Amino acid sequence: MQLRSLLFVPGDRPDRMRKALTCGADALILDLEDSVVLEAKPAARRAVHAFLKDVEGSTTCLFVRVNPLDSGLVDEDLEALCDARPDGIMLPKAEGGASVAALDARLTSLGWTDGMILPITAETPSAIFSLGSYRGSSTRLCGLTWGAEDLPASIGAISARQEDGRYSAPYELARSLTLFAAHAAGVAAIETVYPAFRDPEGLAAYAQRGRRDGFTGMMAIHPSQIEIINAAFTPTDAQIAAARAVVELFENNPGAGALSIEGKMIDIPHLKAARRVLAMKTKDGS
Numbered sequence: 001m002q003l004r005s006l007l008f009v010p011g012d013r014p015d016r017m018r019k020a021l022t023c024g025a026d027a028l029i030l031d032l033e034d035s036v037v038l039e040a041k042p043a044a045r046r047a048v049h050a051f052l053k054d055v056e057g058s059t060t061c062l063f064v065r066v067n068p069l070d071s072g073l074v075d076e077d078l079e080a081l082c083d084a085r086p087d088g089i090m091l092p093k094a095e096g097g098a099s100v101a102a103l104d105a106r107l108t109s110l111g112w113t114d115g116m117i118l119p120i121t122a123e124t125p126s127a128i129f130s131l132g133s134y135r136g137s138s139t140r141l142c143g144l145t146w147g148a149e150d151l152p153a154s155i156g157a158i159s160a161r162q163e164d165g166r167y168s169a170p171y172e173l174a175r176s177l178t179l180f181a182a183h184a185a186g187v188a189a190i191e192t193v194y195p196a197f198r199d200p201e202g203l204a205a206y207a208q209r210g211r212r213d214g215f216t217g218m219m220a221i222h223p224s225q226i227e228i229i230n231a232a233f234t235p236t237d238a239q240i241a242a243a244r245a246v247v248e249l250f251e252n253n254p255g256a257g258a259l260s261i262e263g264k265m266i267d268i269p270h271l272k273a274a275r276r277v278l279a280m281k282t283k284d285g286s
Contacts, residue, residue: 001061002026003143003188003217004233005226010035011044017051023223024230027061032077033092041073045080052084062086063118068093069102078106088116088142093123096130097137104138116142122174123150131177135185143188145219146178179214191215197222207232235277243274
């Protein structure tokens with residue numbers, strides 16, 4: 001399963017859901033949480049259910065962001081979705097592997113045995129201290145992502161960003177810990193959204209930074225962002241050629257721990273990185 005780009009769609013906007021299927025995103029996140037006010041949540045549940053039933057068999061991965069486990073709303077969300085069966089559930093305000101295990105148990109109790117779980121980490125202060133606990137929490141765990149809005153709000157911070165748009169130190173820490181937690185758990189590392197959807201240059205730089213640092217995909221808030229995100233998280237022809245050269249060099253020199261290519265020394269970490277590049281497939285399989 002490829003998760004380069006994941007596009008949020010408000011659950012109370014059924015007109016946007018079908019349009020979103022055509023934008024090229026690897027996944028849609030049908031939102032029942034922050035983008036839907038309390039009074040509209042029942043209608044949103046019905047709209048998401050109807051859409052999921054209508055597009056059964058879609059090649060686009062479909063997640064639903066439910067309300068937090070402690071909200072008093074999540075059981076209604078899950079019961080409304082049970083027979084529509086999205087590909088996965090996005091869990092906001094997750095606080096470590098215990099949250100994933102708890103959601104897994106709720107899904108299983110509903111007879112829902114095949115849904116994935118994608119937690120949003122680092123949205124609360126206590127969540128920071130549980131980022132190392134996701135590994136082994138559930139076979140449903142498919143990735144980890146993080147949010148840069150709820151955490152500063154929860155501690156009374158003015159912003160997560162400096163004047164030049166970069167994250168300040170506390171939120172760079174949350175980002176970094178999520179990145180390492182995902183790789184420690186062996187799941188996809190998903191970068192958070194870039195809110196300025198009318199700034200394609202800034203988005204491209206942000207997405208490329210995420211790929212450089214080790215994220216494998218990114219969330220989006222607007223369809224116009226998808227092409228840029230997909231490009232950032234798809235290896236270029238030059239990167240693929242370079243990776244193939246590294247792999248072939250080691251294959252031609254079995255037992256070697258360090259080799260030289262184009263005047264540079266490479267060793268086993270370079271081989272692992274090359275194999276990762278070659279494992280990244282575009283959506284059409286090319």
